[in-house]
Amino acid sequence: MASTRNSFRTGPDDRGHFGIFGGRYVAETLMPLILELEEAYNAAKADPQFQGELKYLLTQYGGRPSPLYFAERLTRHLGGAKVYLKREELNHTGSHKINNVLGQVLLAKRMGKTRVIAETGAGQHGVATATACALFDIPCVVFMGAVDVDRQAPNVARMNMLGAEVRAVKAGSATLKDAMNEAMRDWVATCETTFYCIGTVAGPHPYPTMVRDFQCVIGDEVRKQMMEAEGRLPDTLVACIGGGSNAMGLFHPFLDDPTVRIVGVEAGGKGLESGEHAASLLGGRPGVLHGNLTYLLQDKEGQITEAHSISAGLDYPGIGPEHSWLKEQGRVEYVSATDEEALEAFQRLCKLEGIIPALESAHALAHVFKLAPTLAKDNLLVMNLSGRGDKDVPQVAQRLGMKV
Amino acid sequence: MSRIAKRFAALKADKRAGLVTYVTAGDPDPGLSYQILKGLPAAGADLIELGMPFTDPMADGPSIQLAGQRALKAGITVDATFDMVRRFRKETGDNETPILLMGYYNLVYQRGAERFCKEAAQAGIDGFILVDLPPEEADQLKPYAQAAGIDTVLLTAPTTDDKRLPAVLKYASGFVYFVSVLGITGTKSAPEEAVRTHVERIKRHTPLPVGVGFGIKTPDQAAAVARHADAAVVGSAIVDRVKAGLDDKGTPKPDLLPGVFAYVKALADGVRGVRKT
Numbered sequence: 001m002a003s004t005r006n007s008f009r010t011g012p013d014d015r016g017h018f019g020i021f022g023g024r025y026v027a028e029t030l031m032p033l034i035l036e037l038e039e040a041y042n043a044a045k046a047d048p049q050f051q052g053e054l055k056y057l058l059t060q061y062g063g064r065p066s067p068l069y070f071a072e073r074l075t076r077h078l079g080g081a082k083v084y085l086k087r088e089e090l091n092h093t094g095s096h097k098i099n100n101v102l103g104q105v106l107l108a109k110r111m112g113k114t115r116v117i118a119e120t121g122a123g124q125h126g127v128a129t130a131t132a133c134a135l136f137d138i139p140c141v142v143f144m145g146a147v148d149v150d151r152q153a154p155n156v157a158r159m160n161m162l163g164a165e166v167r168a169v170k171a172g173s174a175t176l177k178d179a180m181n182e183a184m185r186d187w188v189a190t191c192e193t194t195f196y197c198i199g200t201v202a203g204p205h206p207y208p209t210m211v212r213d214f215q216c217v218i219g220d221e222v223r224k225q226m227m228e229a230e231g232r233l234p235d236t237l238v239a240c241i242g243g244g245s246n247a248m249g250l251f252h253p254f255l256d257d258p259t260v261r262i263v264g265v266e267a268g269g270k271g272l273e274s275g276e277h278a279a280s281l282l283g284g285r286p287g288v289l290h291g292n293l294t295y296l297l298q299d300k301e302g303q304i305t306e307a308h309s310i311s312a313g314l315d316y317p318g319i320g321p322e323h324s325w326l327k328e329q330g331r332v333e334y335v336s337a338t339d340e341e342a343l344e345a346f347q348r349l350c351k352l353e354g355i356i357p358a359l360e361s362a363h364a365l366a367h368v369f370k371l372a373p374t375l376a377k378d379n380l381l382v383m384n385l386s387g388r389g390d391k392d393v394p395q396v397a398q399r400l401g402m403k404v
Numbered sequence: 405m406s407r408i409a410k411r412f413a414a415l416k417a418d419k420r421a422g423l424v425t426y427v428t429a430g431d432p433d434p435g436l437s438y439q440i441l442k443g444l445p446a447a448g449a450d451l452i453e454l455g456m457p458f459t460d461p462m463a464d465g466p467s468i469q470l471a472g473q474r475a476l477k478a479g480i481t482v483d484a485t486f487d488m489v490r491r492f493r494k495e496t497g498d499n500e501t502p503i504l505l506m507g508y509y510n511l512v513y514q515r516g517a518e519r520f521c522k523e524a525a526q527a528g529i530d531g532f533i534l535v536d537l538p539p540e541e542a543d544q545l546k547p548y549a550q551a552a553g554i555d556t557v558l559l560t561a562p563t564t565d566d567k568r569l570p571a572v573l574k575y576a577s578g579f580v581y582f583v584s585v586l587g588i589t590g591t592k593s594a595p596e597e598a599v600r601t602h603v604e605r606i607k608r609h610t611p612l613p614v615g616v617g618f619g620i621k622t623p624d625q626a627a628a629v630a631r632h633a634d635a636a637v638v639g640s641a642i643v644d645r646v647k648a649g650l651d652d653k654g655t656p657k658p659d660l661l662p663g664v665f666a667y668v669k670a671l672a673d674g675v676r677g678v679r680k681t
Binding site: 026028188286289300 | 458459460461462463464465469476481482508509510511513514515535536537538539540541558559560561562563564565568572583585586587588591592
């Protein structure tokens with residue numbers, strides 16, 4: 001049972017529940033396919049050949065392990081904790097998304113699926129999926145909100161170049177949530193041949209677990225790398241959260257280490273009090289959407305409200321169910337950073353470390369700017385630098401009044 | 405005996421299949437939506453599905469998505485939906501036509517399953533069809549629905565094989581809703597032969613009546629389904645008639661109600677033209 005307190009790492013139960021969260025809230029048409037996926041995933045997970053192939057791809061193609069970089073100038077500047085950056089932005093395709101996608105597309109191939117679909121917000125998951133599909137020669141369709149197609153134009157071009165078809169979704173708020181609706185609609189019509197490659201630790205069971213497992217390579221590496229660098233475990237972990245996959249990948253391997261303080265940073269948009277944000281855990285309540293029960297931004301009736309964030313990748317009114325459970329268990333602290341704070345952090349990292357972070361990761365960074373100065377100098381803090389900011393250059397430049 | 409069971413018994417005695425009509429509650433506005441609901445039985449609807457609009461209707465095609473948006477914009481709420489049914493029972497005196505709520509589970513969950521079931525039953529609602537509540541999660545609703553006397557109509561799909569059917573049927577009551585195509589509402593249509601095969605297969609597992617829906621657009625298609633199933637369910641095509649009754653600005657035209665009812669009558673004629681043995 002997931003609620004046993006001597007471990008936070010045993011969930012979910014066999015129905016995909018983390019406490020009350022998670023589960024499988026999908027149309028009956030999809031249910032048999034989801035059960036089939038669960039079975040196929042469990043078999044693949046236990047198959048040394050699958051694991052070996054994945055490891056080879058992650059290393060030789062994805063560029064793993066990603067460095068755990070001691071950010072010396074940043075540390076000096078902040079004057080507190082010793083700040084390490086987990087350099088997921090150095091992975092092939094520029095973010096942590098490739099870890100999960102290589103696993104899922106390998107699984108799709110193993111299951112004999114002949115088409116892959118994906119939803120994307122910032123386009124990082126879309127680019128990663130398009131990349132893996134090019135590698136495996138599988139047709140790929142990526143659903144992306146029309147608003148995101150505009151604000152993340154470089155990634156749309158990348159997906160097209162990689163041979164994927166990008167479908168702009170105009171319904172609703174025309175962002176990540178609507179892209180996911182449309183992907184699910186496609187899937188229900190094509191499920192016998194199509195593999196739905198979900199980009200985050202959300203959706204119906206087994207997705208939250210499967211994506212988590214594929215992303216745990218981040219935390220597993222950090223554990224080893226920190227032992228090598230400092231001879232002990234980190235004291236503090238910080239990661240940004242939209243659906244929560246980069247955070248879960250970093251956090252999960254440390255959940256049972258009580259000395260490790262873990263902090264997830266949601267997108268505060270224009271501020272929690274403004275109502276215009278994407279902080280489902282801080283500003284929402286439990287409900288059912290996209291196949292799982294989790295914290296959602298919604299009105300009194302249960303209608304889903306629109307999320308707001310400068311970062312397309314965090315602009316989602318829900319969150320992975322395991323995060324909802326970890327919040328209720330009190331194991332992980334969840335905080336938020338606003339658009340302005342993220343923008344400020346974005347610029348400061350560029351100049352202090354010569355690294356252009358993704359706007360998503362800049363939210364985690366904004367919290368590091370607040371937190372690190374309050375911590376002792378021997379506090380080892382790891383921030384997951386989940387993606388690089390090349391895709392955000394046009395948007396940030398425009399916002400700062402720079403010419404591109 | 406529930407209204408749904410009684411209605412199917414009556415249809416059987418009549419030697420014909422039933423017509424189940426779906427409309428979205430509050431579309432195009434609460435007032436007209438009530439007029440539509442009120443007029444459906446006379447137009448030939450044997451059972452009525454009332455859709456509860458949801459911001460993220462993942463199983464619905466464009467027609468029902470748009471209908472939901474019109475209704476939400478016009479201010480539909482769960483309470484207003486209950487009130488529509490209450491008023492229908494009171495004003496028309498129709499205590500026989502079953503009314504089922506169709507929609508997504510979050511609206512039920514937010515009110516609390518127990519309270520939702522009680523209030524729905526008090527309003528005169530007979531059944532639920534919750535698209536995203538498969539048998540794997542149905543145990544959180546079923547006891548409350550049962551206690552309130554509300555039928556839970558579960559969906560089966562072409563992907564629901566013989567091995568899985570018993571799990572679905574464990575929670576099903578009223579009738580079994582067969583989703584005849586892989587896909588969302590209002591898009592593809594199933595060939596008659598496929599409908600026949602699946603209905604026969606489902607009937608080997610259950611004595612419950614079988615309704616077939618998704619993609620039925622014409623009286624002929626409704627008649628084809630009626631030859632094999634106990635009921636034909638039509639939704640998107642009716643909702644399209646509501647839309648056709650609106651002008652470019654979304655203002656209702658005088659022919660909206662007659663247009664909807666004439667279409668439902670044509671469907672009903674199609675279904676009623678099929679004599680069952």
